[in-house]
Amino acid sequence: MAIITLTTDFGTxxxxxxxxxxxxxxxxxxxxxxxxxxxxxxxxxxxxxxxWVIATSTxxxxxxxxxxxxxxxxxxxxxxxxxxxxxxxxxxxPDNGVFAYVAEPSSEAYAIExxxxxxxxxxxxxxxxxxxxxxxxxxxxGEDPATAGRSVQLAGELPWGPREPATGRIVHIDRFGNLIxxxxxxxxxxxxxIAGTVLPLLATYENVPPGExxxxxxxxxxxxxAVRDGRADRRLGLARGALVLPVPSESVGQGPYR
Amino acid sequence: MAIITLTTDFGTxxxxxxxxxxxxxxxxxxxxxxxxxxxxxxxxxxxxxxxWVIATSTxxxxxxxxxxxxxxxxxxxxxxxxxxxxxxxxxxxPDNGVFAYVAEPSSEAYAIExxxxxxxxxxxxxxxxxxxxxxxxxxxxGEDPATAGRSVQLAGELPWGPREPATGRIVHIDRFGNLIxxxxxxxxxxxxxIAGTVLPLLATYENVPPGExxxxxxxxxxxxxAVRDGRADRRLGLARGALVLPVPSESVGQGPYR
Amino acid sequence: MAIITLTTDFGTxxxxxxxxxxxxxxxxxxxxxxxxxxxxxxxxxxxxxxxWVIATSTxxxxxxxxxxxxxxxxxxxxxxxxxxxxxxxxxxxPDNGVFAYVAEPSSEAYAIExxxxxxxxxxxxxxxxxxxxxxxxxxxxGEDPATAGRSVQLAGELPWGPREPATGRIVHIDRFGNLIxxxxxxxxxxxxxIAGTVLPLLATYENVPPGExxxxxxxxxxxxxAVRDGRADRRLGLARGALVLPVPSESVGQGPYR
Numbered sequence: 148m149a150i151i152t153l154t155t156d157f158g159t160x161x162x163x164x165x166x167x168x169x170x171x172x173x174x175x176x177x178x179x180x181x182x183x184x185x186x187x188x189x190x191x192x193x194x195x196x197x198x199w200v201i202a203t204s205t206x207x208x209x210x211x212x213x214x215x216x217x218x219x220x221x222x223x224x225x226x227x228x229x230x231x232x233x234x235x236x237x238x239x240x241p242d243n244g245v246f247a248y249v250a251e252p253s254s255e256a257y258a259i260e261x262x263x264x265x266x267x268x269x270x271x272x273x274x275x276x277x278x279x280x281x282x283x284x285x286x287x288x289g290e291d292p293a294t295a296g297r298s299v300q301l302a303g304e305l306p307w308g309p310r311e312p313a314t315g316r317i318v319h320i321d322r323f324g325n326l327i328x329x330x331x332x333x334x335x336x337x338x339x340x341i342a343g344t345v346l347p348l349l350a351t352y353e354n355v356p357p358g359e360x361x362x363x364x365x366x367x368x369x370x371x372x373a374v375r376d377g378r379a380d381r382r383l384g385l386a387r388g389a390l391v392l393p394v395p396s397e398s399v400g401q402g403p404y405r
Numbered sequence: 406m407a408i409i410t411l412t413t414d415f416g417t418x419x420x421x422x423x424x425x426x427x428x429x430x431x432x433x434x435x436x437x438x439x440x441x442x443x444x445x446x447x448x449x450x451x452x453x454x455x456x457w458v459i460a461t462s463t464x465x466x467x468x469x470x471x472x473x474x475x476x477x478x479x480x481x482x483x484x485x486x487x488x489x490x491x492x493x494x495x496x497x498x499p500d501n502g503v504f505a506y507v508a509e510p511s512s513e514a515y516a517i518e519x520x521x522x523x524x525x526x527x528x529x530x531x532x533x534x535x536x537x538x539x540x541x542x543x544x545x546x547g548e549d550p551a552t553a554g555r556s557v558q559l560a561g562e563l564p565w566g567p568r569e570p571a572t573g574r575i576v577h578i579d580r581f582g583n584l585i586x587x588x589x590x591x592x593x594x595x596x597x598x599i600a601g602t603v604l605p606l607l608a609t610y611e612n613v614p615p616g617e618x619x620x621x622x623x624x625x626x627x628x629x630x631a632v633r634d635g636r637a638d639r640r641l642g643l644a645r646g647a648l649v650l651p652v653p654s655e656s657v658g659q660g661p662y663r
Numbered sequence: 664m665a666i667i668t669l670t671t672d673f674g675t676x677x678x679x680x681x682x683x684x685x686x687x688x689x690x691x692x693x694x695x696x697x698x699x700x701x702x703x704x705x706x707x708x709x710x711x712x713x714x715w716v717i718a719t720s721t722x723x724x725x726x727x728x729x730x731x732x733x734x735x736x737x738x739x740x741x742x743x744x745x746x747x748x749x750x751x752x753x754x755x756x757p758d759n760g761v762f763a764y765v766a767e768p769s770s771e772a773y774a775i776e777x778x779x780x781x782x783x784x785x786x787x788x789x790x791x792x793x794x795x796x797x798x799x800x801x802x803x804x805g806e807d808p809a810t811a812g813r814s815v816q817l818a819g820e821l822p823w824g825p826r827e828p829a830t831g832r833i834v835h836i837d838r839f840g841n842l843i844x845x846x847x848x849x850x851x852x853x854x855x856x857i858a859g860t861v862l863p864l865l866a867t868y869e870n871v872p873p874g875e876x877x878x879x880x881x882x883x884x885x886x887x888x889a890v891r892d893g894r895a896d897r898r899l900g901l902a903r904g905a906l907v908l909p910v911p912s913e914s915v916g917q918g919p920y921r
Contacts, residue, residue, distance in 0.1 A: 148695060150688055152681065158446065158580040159417065159675065160454070162462035165410065165443035166624075169465025172408055172441070179406060179439060181695060183688070185681035188674065191581055192634065196676070204678035207685025207792070218617025220634060271609040273624030276465070323707055342679035351739025351787040366682075366789030376708065376736060416704065416838035417675065418712070420720035423668065423701035424882075427723025428698070430666055436695060437664060449839055451890065478892060481867025529867040531882030534723070 148213040149180035149287035154201055155275060156189040157217070163273070167215070167280040170266075174284035185214075192220035195305050195387065198326070201318040202248035203367050206234055215283045216240035217275035223278045227299060228259040228278045230292045237292055239282050241274070244303035252301050252383065260296030307388050315339070315370055315391035324378025328391040330370040338362075338394040339370055342383050345394050407438035407545035408470040412459055413533060414447040415475070421531070425473070425538040428524075432542035440472075450478035450504045453645065455564050457577040457585070461625050464492055473541045474498035475533035485557060486517040486536045488550045495550055497530070502561035510559050518554030529660035565646050573597070573628055573649035582636025586649040588628040596620075596652040597628055600609050600641050603652050604630065665696035666728040667805035670717055671791060672705040673733070679789070683733070683796040686782075690800035701730075708736035710760045711821050711903065715835040715843070716762035719883050722750055731799045732756035733791035743815060744775040744794045746808045753808055755798050757790070760819035768817050776812030823904050830887055831855070831907035840894025844907040846886040854878075854910040855886055858899050861910050864890065 151171060157163035164187055171182055185204055189197045197218040205214045212260055219226075219241040231238040233250040240246070242256075250256070259265060259278055266277040266286045286292050306315050315330020330339070338347045339362050346362035348370070357362045357376045360383075365371035372379045379385075409429060415421035422445055429440055443462055447455045455476040463472045475500040477484075490497040491508035498504070500514075508514070517523060517536055522543045524535040544550050565574050573588020588597070596605045597620050604620035610633045613619045618640060623629035628649055630637045637643075667687060673679035680703055687698055701720055705713045713734040721730045735742075735757040747754040749766035751846050756762070758772075766772070775781060775794055780801045782793040802808050831846020846855070854863045855878050862878035864886070871877045873892045876899075881887035886907055888895045895901075 152684075154681070156580075159442075159444050160446040160448070160458075161444060161579045162458040162460075163579075163624075165412070165441075165458070165462030166465045168410075168441050168443070169462055172439070172470070173465060173467050181688070182441070183681075183684050183698070184442065184675075184700065185684070186675050186677060190676065190678040200676075200681070201676040202678075204681030204685055207682045207689060209689050212688070215463075221611060224611030270624045272621065272629075276624065321677045321679075353737060353740030362822075363788065364786075366679075366786045366792065371788075414838075417700075417702050417758045417839045418704040418706070418716075419702060420716040420718075421837075421882075423670070423699075423716070423720030426668075426699050426701070427720055430721060430728070430859045431725050440699070442700065479869060482869030530879065530887075532884065628746075641849070 148178050150183060151283045151287055152183045152205060152208065152212065152214045153181050153187070154185040154189065154215070155187050155199070155217040156191045156193065157187055157275070159187050163275060166273075166276045167217075170276055170280040171284045174281055174288070176288040180287040189218050192218065194218055196319065197245045198247050198305060201245065203267045205236060205249065208236065210235035211237075213237045213239065213283050213286050215279050216245045217279055218245055219243065219274060222274050223271035225307045226303070228274060229256050229260055229301065230282055230286070230295050231256045231298060232292070232299065237286055239279050242301055242303045244305050246301060247303060247305045250301055254301060256299050256301050257292060258296035258299050261294060263290055264295045266359060283389075313393055317385060317387050317391065320380050320387065323373070324380040325365070326372040326379050326383070326385060327365055327367065328370045330391045332364045332368055334393065335364070335370050336393045337396060340392045340394050341372055342385055342389065356361055406436050408441060408466060409438045409471045409541045409545055410441045410443045410463060410466065410470065411445070412443040412447065412455055412473070413445050413475040414449045414451065414455070415445055415630065417445050421533060424531075424534045425475070428534055428538040429542045430537055433547070434546040438545040447476050448453060450476065452476055454577065455503045456505050456563060459503065463494060463507065466494065468493035469495075471495045471497065471544050472542050473537050474503045475537055476503055477501065477532060480532050481529035484534060484561070487514050487557060487559065487631070488517055488540055488553050489514045489546070489559065490550070495544055497537050500559055500561045502563050504559060508559055512559060514557050514559050515550060515622070516557050519552060521548055522553045553632035568617045571651055575643060575645050575647045575649065578638050578645065582632070582638040584630040584637050584641070584643060584647075585623055585625065586628045588649045590622045590626055592626050592652045593622070595654060598650045598652050599630055600643055601648065664694050666699060666722060666724060667696045667799045668699045668701045668724065668728065668730045669703070670701040670705065670713055670731070671703050671733040672707045672709065672713070673703055673791070675703050679791060682789075682792045683731070686792055686796040687800045690804070691829055693806040696803040705734050708711065708734065710734055713761045714763050715820060717754075718760065721752060721765065724752065726751035726909065727753075729753045729755065729799050729802050731795050732761045733795055734761055735759065735790060736748045738790050739787035742819070745772050745815060746775055746792060746798055746802070746811050747772045747817065748808070750800055753802055755795050758817055758819045760821050762817060763819060763821045766817055770817060772815050772817050773808060774812035774815050777810060779806055780811045829909055833901060833903050833905045833907065836896050838902065839889070840896040841881070842888040842895050842899070842901060842905075843881055843883065844886045847882055848880045849878070850909065851886050852909045853912060856908045856910050857888055858901055858905065
């Protein structure tokens with residue numbers, strides 16, 4: 148049974164997600180694919196948020212699974228509609244940066260042009276329904292994604308670009324207000340500095356009293372900053388892009404790091 | 406495999422949606438129907454919002470699919486519980502206007518009275534669980550909806566009633582703050598007037614700079630008003646019911662239309 | 664087909680729920696289990712909220728169904744990960760009180776220790792993915808839950824402890840602002856007192872004019888307080904834990920009950 152996941156900024160108050168599911172139910176063959184909601188409350192138009200969400204969730208699904216991402220403020224404009232092969236899975240959506248963490252510019256990618264992958268009449272503002280849902284249904288039904296259209300090179304990028312060695316950036320703020328960086332455990336050492344504060348890397352929330360800041364290796368294998376039973380984003384007043392830096396061992400315990 | 410979709414104002418923080426899914430899982434036969442979440446964050450009690458959501462999404466599903474709608478502020482009171490045949494699909498819910506866009510007063514409709522369609526003990530405040538979920542499960546299991554109860558005529562209406570020719574009304578405001586009208590493309594001409602402002606019909610968001618108002622034919626085939634990367638509802642301060650009018654071609658380009 | 668439900672405080676904007684679904688899709692055998700979203704907007708860390716939600720929804724599912732609950736502010740700390748047999752169903756989650764309404768201290772329960780029930784590498788902050796999802800997948804695949812680990816006694820409790828006879832407490836506030844108590848119909852008599860106000864038990868919302876307070880037996884079989892087309896939580900300014908008391912019949916109609 149094919150698996151199709153859906154990640155959108157459509158929320159759960161409108162009919163957009165339902166319309167996509169309807170298209171898949173109507174077009175997909177038998178046996179019906181499993182359609183799985185990943186996240187529909189991506190902040191409207193927030194491409195980087197979606198990119199992180201799919202990087203940390205779709206990779207848990209089996210190889211061959213199909214992942215549709217519709218965070219698409221440029222719908223109907225110049226960005227391309229694409230299907231991408233990455234991490235042994237298929238990704239379907241706009242080429243606007245949403246695939247930046249799972250794919251490379253060199254990843255196998257195709258423009259979605261062939262009529263077997265698109266609705267007969269494609270609206271200008273709802274490609275989630277008219278292009279991406281129908282493409283997912285086509286792949287689930289056995290169509291070869293390589294026949295969707297021309298082979299293309301991915302162009303979408305995130306605002307903060309690729310990471311430099313020995314430097315992390317806050318790339319995601321989650322529901323709990325945790326600040327999640329792209330700084331991998333292997334480079335982080337024993338303490339990190341963020342916004343002028345040095346924090347040792349601890350194991351989990353209960354290592355500090357309620358209300359205290361802490362740093363730890365999060366579930367993505369990278370440094371995270373949290374406040375136990377609180378919100379680190381509000382405590383530190385930081386937005387995405389803020390730097391997370393390693394602290395030389397000898398500096399730790401000598402007062403604020405500036 | 407039968408398909409049952411769920412649209413409610415129960416949100417995603419309580420057990421109400423889960424209870425409905427449990428009833429369906431318990432009562433439906435084998436093979437189990439596919440239970441599909443359409444939208445659970447319909448604003449509490451907002452019948453017109455639900456009516457638009459199901460009109461623009463359930464119609465994408467295959468014929469014979471079953472669509473349960475529970476936005477039911479009058480639960481336990483005088484409005485009827487009904488199953489309705491419309492657009493080749495089955496609709497299950499309260500007769501309070503939620504079916505106004507998909508059904509006609511003349512649509513085939515039945516009161517849900519028969520014990521095979523209702524829980525043994527029906528609460529006064531949760532017909533989603535005790536009447537509508539069990540009805541959907543019964544239909545999915547092969548019960549004939551025409552045996553649910555007496556044939557009835559639908560009575561539910563929306564506040565703005567049926568549309569008059571050459572006049573559109575804002576009937577839905579979506580997650581992005583887009584103002585969606587019921588003014589069909591065929592009647593709209595090349596420009597429309599809303600709240601004293603004339604807007605030409607453009608193709609998509611990128612046809613205007615960020616922050617600008619635009620009008621276009623939306624994914625429902627009707628006129629929509631949006632602000633690129635912004636919210637048209639806040640910009641114009643409009644609520645549902647506001648008029649959208651066609652503009653005679655000769656008036657366009659001659660300053661504000663009043 | 665096995666059924667696995669998911670209840671979390673992960674929201675619908677992050678990848679956490681998706682990661683759990685991915686693990687289940689990857690580990691569960693064939694035929695794939697049905698994975699059902701119960702509620703993902705449990706307020707962050709609100710154990711009592713989750714406890715009520717699962718008590719009023721999972722019990723509608725068939726016997727043998729598997730219910731995963733991840734509201735786990737103490738993740739990585741001292742609370743145990745458990746699988747519990749209660750009400751003829753399996754519950755999987757942290758032993759922190761989330762199972763207080765469905766299980767007893769004497770319920771059959773096992774610590775989740777065996778490697779067949781856990782990811783190879785378990786993070787310190789995301790047991791939803793690394794312990795609970797994998798345990799659910801293992802049970803769905805036919806593993807005997809009794810082999811998950813040592814038999815244990817549940818320790819988690821709710822702030823308000825067990826109920827005393829002839830006394831109810833507000834234990835849940837739902838999306839509509841309704842105040843839901845644990846005071847059962849059988850003990851409630853014909854009127855109840857809350858915050859110094861006496862309310863007769865009525866049948867449903869339409870028994871009072873819009874904007875008025877009312878009490879009634881809710882869908883859980885217990886006393887609820889609501890404002891028709893409004894929010895009782897705001898009207899009364901009450902939080903969970905507030906008392907709901909029976910009113911002797913002779914007192915009713917004699918002015919405020921104090």
